[in-house]
Amino acid sequence: MNTSKIGSSHLKTLVSGIAAIFLAIAMVMFPDTAFDASLQGLRIWWDIIFPALLPFFITSEVLLGFGVVHFMGVLLEPLMRPLFNVPGVGAFVLAMGFASGYPMGAKLTTRLREQNMITRIEGERLVSFTSTSDPLFLFGAVAIGFFHDVELGVLIALIHYSSSILLGFIMRFHERSNKERIIIPDRLHNQRNILVKAFKAMHRSRLNDGRKLGKLLGDAVTSSIQTLLMIGGFIMVFSVILSILTQIQFTEILTKGITLFLLPLGIAPEMSQSIIYGFFEVTLGAKTVSEASTSIPMVEKLAIVSGIAAWSGISVHAQIAAILQRTDIRYTPFLIARILHTLIAFMISFIVWKPFHLEQAANSLPTFIYQYSTSQTSIVSLWNTFTYQSTLLLWFLFILLLLSFFSYSIKRKHGK
Template sequence: MLLKKIAGPLLGLIFAGCILLMLAHPASALAAALRGLAIWWDVLFPSLFPFFVISEIMLGLGIVHLFGALLDPLMRPLFNIPGSGGFVAAMGYVSGYPVGAKLTAKLREQGLVNRVEGERLVAFTTSSDPIFLLGAVSVGFFHDASLGLVLALAHYGGGLIVGLLMSFHGRKEHTLSAKNQTPPSGQNSGRLRMALSSMAEARRRDGRSFGELLMGAVQSSLLLIIVVGGLVVFFTVLMELLARAGIMSALFGLTDRILSLAGFPPELSAALVSGLFEVTLGARSAGEATASIPLHFKAAAAAFILSWGGLSVHAQVASILNGTGLRYLPFMLARLVHAFLSAGLLLLLWKPVISSGLSEHWNSLPAASGLASPASAFVSSLSLLGLLLGGALLLSLLIMLSGIAARTWRRH
């Protein structure tokens, strides 16, 4: 109660101080705003907007319901979420933050997940997209495409571990919704028929023509991408103002001491503090850190920053979750766990992956070669999405067939 009473006045003082700093340094604030706007227009808009539109259309067509019925035998035992979470995981891992949160909010609105399931889902489907991880971070910031494999294993492997850990979240208060209960094992033979029927029913309930569906998808996606851009600009300006006020220097000094006590190079403090606020600035700072720092420590810092996501991404996710009943605190704790897991996994996998020579094969990937345009990035992301969805469907079908075979063997 006391915290709520002082939170309002404290925030008011902080933003009043920001206004005074903007008045004292107008040129720096404007330059920072233009940098944030450039990041949004050059990177985020072309990479995220198509996925926002496509995911909205797929929801309207009932494809998510199809995947939900087929993937339920896989997602329930592993992550304790309904099968529709498999679609969200695939889209979230391919298209990056905050697509996983946006799709989770949509499932919540349609009643396909309850509150606890939604919190589990958004916690482990918020990740960097492969194009940014391979193209921007590995090649653009570190100038070493061979880092792509170990970064991907640490980042996405850490995300899956977070998903497994989050399956225990809220078990005491968790109750299955009627829509999402797994059918009895005897119904597995008709799972494909049930999935197609569920898709047709969802399409019938939506009722919009394809033209109306496309228009609605574009309108809602535009609103969301504008919110994302505004938050990126805000945090870019905020970081500049904090730097002008000397607060960033104080944070650098504090982080220096913590890193020194933990046995890590203190020179990485600038990257970690920048990554606390904005993932792109933090990853770039890690890649451009002094050459005297061992490469595996710089890569671990980048993995930490990518998995934390930055307060800019946290604000985007919080704005998406607002009004859905999903709590922000489980998401924040999951990001923190993911960050430490990814950094630890990278240090653990560094020697086996780098010495094996497997990472050299990643140089031939389009993202690792440096994508020349957002269009090529989008095409590569679609191909990765197809592989993930196809693999998930194949795995769920194998589970279904193994269940049928097991029951047939028991009867005989």
């Protein structure tokens, strides 16, 4: 075995062991801090994450079992392949990821890979731009809860999702030389009518799955609960870690280092603490930005918040890495994509600030956003949360289908 690999393996073991011992000692030294942070993480998971994601996790499993995802995959192939170099089923992951937020994109990408509907490279491309924050968080928590300004949510959402789409287009070139694809059976490939082709794909998938409704629902609930328990564990652990690092003033040391990078960019040094918190946890980072001095230009706060939302926090990274480990999809391309997404979102913030100023954005603000934001105090009603995200999901799918049919019509017209 290569000695360099052996040395690297030993180093990882040493670092992991030291980190685990440090965490254990810190929890003994600061038991109250660890308990309060763990309880706070549990509340976030139980009050927000669990009810928001469970219905969508179960629904996605049922749709996969009945072949509906295969049906949409055939219909959306003309759109997803040219734009993002992924199969049409990626559109389902894109819509669910945008509507429900992380780690839905990673969860569905893993399921598609397990069912051999996408290749490893396609999975790495897909998870890179479908792991986004959900609109409910951007509007409800960040814009309204932290900044008390619903109009700001328009700009944050615009930056977040446009930069994600741009990232998807960039990631289409990830290992472009790899031409591996999942082969479609000839009897489906030769079918000219796309609707018939889609229906046959759905029927064939349902027969291959073979599970009855009761069995399918049971498996869906079990799998969803297991994933959500894992997510809750990560949220609690990283909540404790961040609280302990703050308690021992380690975050202050990091803050001073970040300040050296912010000064050449013309960003207020006060933003360094928000970046450190956002590096670990997106919610705390966004909240810290909103509490920064009013003398700091709003465009700088917008850029930092957008970058934090794009990065998504180490806690989310750990969740997605754990989900991806069930397959051969690698974490490293996802990490590179998160860095790119952060940089793209940061730069777009300065570009769109002037042409999409808040008064102009308010004129184009969709009515349903006003209705939702003014009738709710953050995320309280589980029913409204579910209906809001479901509506967004249907709209995303509807728009993607329209674009796909348009692309398909253009190709048929030109005989391609």
